[in-house]
Amino acid sequence: MSRRYDSRTTIFSPEGRLYQVEYAMEAIGNAGSAIGILANDGVVLVGEKKVTSKLLQTSKSTEKMYKIDDHLACAVAGIMSDANILINTARVQAQRYTFAYQEPMPVEQLVQSLCDTKQGYTQFGGLRPFGVSFLFAGWDKNFGFQLYMSDPSGNYGGWKAAAIGANNQAAQSMLKQDYKEDITREEAVALALKVLSKTMDSTSLTAEKLELAEIFLLPSGEVKYQVCSPESLSKLLVKSGVTQPTPDSS
Amino acid sequence: MECVFGLVGDGFALIAADTSAVHSILVHKSNEDKVMILDSHKLLGASGEGGDRVQFTEYIQKNVHLYQFRNGIPLTTAATANFTRGELAIALRKNPYFVSILLAGYDKDIGPSLYYIDYIATLHKIEKGAFGYGSYFSLSMMDRHYRSGMSLEEAIDLVDKCIMEIRSRLVVAPPNFVIKIVDKDGAREYGWRESIKDAGVAAA
Numbered sequence: 134m135s136r137r138y139d140s141r142t143t144i145f146s147p148e149g150r151l152y153q154v155e156y157a158m159e160a161i162g163n164a165g166s167a168i169g170i171l172a173n174d175g176v177v178l179v180g181e182k183k184v185t186s187k188l189l190q191t192s193k194s195t196e197k198m199y200k201i202d203d204h205l206a207c208a209v210a211g212i213m214s215d216a217n218i219l220i221n222t223a224r225v226q227a228q229r230y231t232f233a234y235q236e237p238m239p240v241e242q243l244v245q246s247l248c249d250t251k252q253g254y255t256q257f258g259g260l261r262p263f264g265v266s267f268l269f270a271g272w273d274k275n276f277g278f279q280l281y282m283s284d285p286s287g288n289y290g291g292w293k294a295a296a297i298g299a300n301n302q303a304a305q306s307m308l309k310q311d312y313k314e315d316i317t318r319e320e321a322v323a324l325a326l327k328v329l330s331k332t333m334d335s336t337s338l339t340a341e342k343l344e345l346a347e348i349f350l351l352p353s354g355e356v357k358y359q360v361c362s363p364e365s366l367s368k369l370l371v372k373s374g375v376t377q378p379t380p381d382s383s
Numbered sequence: 384m385e386c387v388f389g390l391v392g393d394g395f396a397l398i399a400a401d402t403s404a405v406h407s408i409l410v411h412k413s414n415e416d417k418v419m420i421l422d423s424h425k426l427l428g429a430s431g432e433g434g435d436r437v438q439f440t441e442y443i444q445k446n447v448h449l450y451q452f453r454n455g456i457p458l459t460t461a462a463t464a465n466f467t468r469g470e471l472a473i474a475l476r477k478n479p480y481f482v483s484i485l486l487a488g489y490d491k492d493i494g495p496s497l498y499y500i501d502y503i504a505t506l507h508k509i510e511k512g513a514f515g516y517g518s519y520f521s522l523s524m525m526d527r528h529y530r531s532g533m534s535l536e537e538a539i540d541l542v543d544k545c546i547m548e549i550r551s552r553l554v555v556a557p558p559n560f561v562i563k564i565v566d567k568d569g570a571r572e573y574g575w576r577e578s579i580k581d582a583g584v585a586a587a
Contacts (some may be wrong), residue, residue, distance in 0.1 A: 232469070233465065233466050233469050234462035234466055235461065235462065235465040236460070236461065236462050236465075236466050239454065239456070241454075242454055274492075275456050284427065
């Protein structure tokens with residue numbers, strides 16, 4: 134019903150809905166999930182990789198995690214090519230800010246700026262919305278560590294824990310149950326891995342199917358964005374009880 | 384013959400500027416305030432071409448306010464200085480603003496700071512600075528008497544020494560000066576140094 138209001142992206146349906154935006158969110162519901170958790174000493178992002186093949190050059194490219202600026206990173210869920218455009222836009226906006234003010238762009242301002250771009254595609258131009266949801270993780274000196282989630286409509290919110298992509302509702306309710314205030318980065322990693330293992334479709338969880346990134350402060354005060362190597366990720370999976378240790382002697 | 388100078392003291396920064404509005408040989412008024420209060424904790428002392436000064440400083444002031452309204456947090460003094468310099472740099476290659484600026488501010492985490500921005504978009508973070516014809520005299524006085532971390536009384540004493548030097552040595556010296564300070568309690572007017580009072584006109 135009301136299918137005649139589908140194809141135009143920038144008009145409302147009689148029930149007051151933007152179908153194209155909702156369809157974009159459907160597309161993301163089929164993509165690999167990602168979870169973000171805000172800890173008191175950092176932010177943790179975990180993503181499920183859909184493309185796994187021995188032939189993939191994992192050292193040269195990441196599928197889910199991208200660095201926007203030295204103090205800001207994001208996890209994506211949805212159409213990768215759309216995500217690349219937005220990530221580039223975000224990077225340019227962050228550098229433009231630093232060019233004008235010689236300071237890193239506050240995290241919320243970057244998220245807001247990118248969401249303003251996304252909103253434009255729901256109101257004018259006749260182009261379809263971007264089929265990507267983001268989890269932004271970063272640090273700035275005004276509000277410390279922050280986690281934001283944004284979707285194709287251009288809405289965004291600040292979260293303590295959030296999930297996007299496939300089975301995000303199940304993941305979100307699990308996070309609601311198990312998240313506690315003052316969680317440390319280590320506990321957040323364990324929680325994220327546990328929740329992801331329960332909501333992912335695949336039967337066994339291995340390091341090749343996941344990406345893990347953390348944002349934290351070095352003792353020098355500098356912000357560090359670190360992607361976990363596959364070896365450490367396997368060890369973490371064993372430690373958090375998600376996978377059984379491989380029966381090799383060491 | 385404009386004179387603007389400023390310095391950083393112990394927990395405060397101040398800017399002093401002459402208050403003459405001059406057009407060729409005519410003095411329009413002697414109580415023109417050239418030190419703008421940019422926001423709660425920033426001062427902008429500017430001198431230069433008539434229309435450019437007001438146009439540019441008001442543009443910066445409104446952009447600083449807009450940032451605060453949009454983002455809920457004020458710009459730091461350093462960010463404001465870099466933004467101002469950037470605007471001058473962009474205009475420079477089209478239609479330059481002939482305005483030189485001393486920007487003084489107080490940030491909670493780093494204390495007072497002073498920035499020198501001249502009309503060709505040079506930016507320097509400084510402890511003491513000046514421009515205009517008066518700078519020949521005030522810079523020399525400050526070189527002689529300035530120390531890092533001066534108290535407000537010592538700093539005002541130095542400002543008065545500079546004003547006296549300008550009055551006695553500059554051929555068409557401006558008669559009146561305004562002094563404004565910025566510290567943890569905010570940006571405000573400190574006082575005036577008048578040798579000629581405009582007849583029956585309240586100070587601006």
